[in-house]
Amino acid sequence: MRPLTPPPEPVEIAAGWLQLRPWHPALGDEALVMFGDPELRRWWVTPPEIGENLIETWIERRLERWRAGENLSLAIQDATTGALLGEVQLTDLSQWDGSAWIGYSTMPAARGRGVAPHAVAALTRWGFDAVGLHRIQLGHAIENAPSCRVAIKAGYPLEGIMRSSLPKSTGGWWDMELHAAINPADS
Ligand SMILES: CC(C)(COP(=O)(O)OP(=O)(O)OC[C@H]1O[C@@H](n2cnc3c(N)ncnc32)[C@H](O)[C@@H]1OP(=O)(O)O)[C@@H](O)C(=O)NCCC(=O)NCCS
Incomplete structure (x- = not known):
């Protein structure tokens, strides 16, 4: 098993019409909308929780968690205008089996334009090539049809259902559909 090598500081990833960039306090007002x-x-x-200092705290926490190697989160921005379009992140990196999870969300006004699948595909390539991941997993509540479309379009085929595995913010659990992408270099 090769060791995973996440960079110690957040990076910038060029992805055509999208740019994945480190979180910065200047993105705070837009992040609040999200x-x-x-x-x-x-x-x-x-x-x-929406409250005082939310953005400063949230962004600082994202940067801290990157440096700890726990959560590699980047802002998705329009490469031309710099507008915040969403977030994409690799979480739960495991040196044991070379796996991680991927998560994403987009700004309400940016939906339906293929932002999330494009950003997920770009972060996936980077996770395989630069970090050395072997397998990246993606899970969404069965009822979240748009998220399932993102998975399929980004190259994450469906593997099965993990019953009662995804905690709901309101209590209880969703059944989760599990998708995954495997590093082509390992097959
Ligand atoms: C799921 C989500 C990330 C999709 O992002 P996106 O950039 O809109 O992705 P796409 O443009 O590829 O659209 C995906 C699907 O959303 C649906 N969709 C299309 N336009 C939409 C719109 N204006 N608003 C909401 N959903 C729309 C369609 O089903 C589309 O699938 P299709 O391309 O086969 O028609 C986004 O809807 C979101 O942030 N949702 C809330 C948070 C969330 O669910 N995160 C994922 C948790 S697992």
Whole structure:
């Protein structure tokens, strides 16, 4: 098993019309719009509490977690205008089996334009090539049809259902559909 080598500081990844960039406090006002979206809050396991200093705290925590190698989160921005379009992240990196999970959300106004699948595909390539991941898993509540479309379009075929595995922010658990992508260099 090769060791995973996440870079110690957040990186920037060019992805054509999208740019994946380190989180920065200047993105705070736009991120607040994303957090307030009821659709996002429905599916996130722990949606952030909207309150004072939320953005500064949230962004600082994202940077800390990158440096700890726990959560490699990047802002998805329009490469031309710099507008915040969403977030994409690799979490739960495991040196044991070379796996990680991928997660994503987009700004309400940016949906339906293929932002999430394009960003997921770009972060996946980077995760395989630069970090050395072997397998990346993607899970969504069965009821979250748009998220399932993202998985399929980004190259994550469906593997099965993990019953009662995804905590709901309102209590209880969703049944989760599990998708995964395997590093082509390992097959
Ligand atoms: C799921 C999500 C990330 C999709 O992002 P996106 O950039 O809109 O992705 P796409 O443009 O590829 O659209 C995916 C699907 O969303 C649906 N969709 C299309 N336009 C939409 C719109 N304006 N609003 C909402 N959903 C739309 C369609 O079913 C589309 O599939 P299709 O391309 O086969 O028609 C986004 O809807 C979101 O942030 N949802 C809330 C948070 C969330 O669910 N995160 C994932 C948790 S697992």
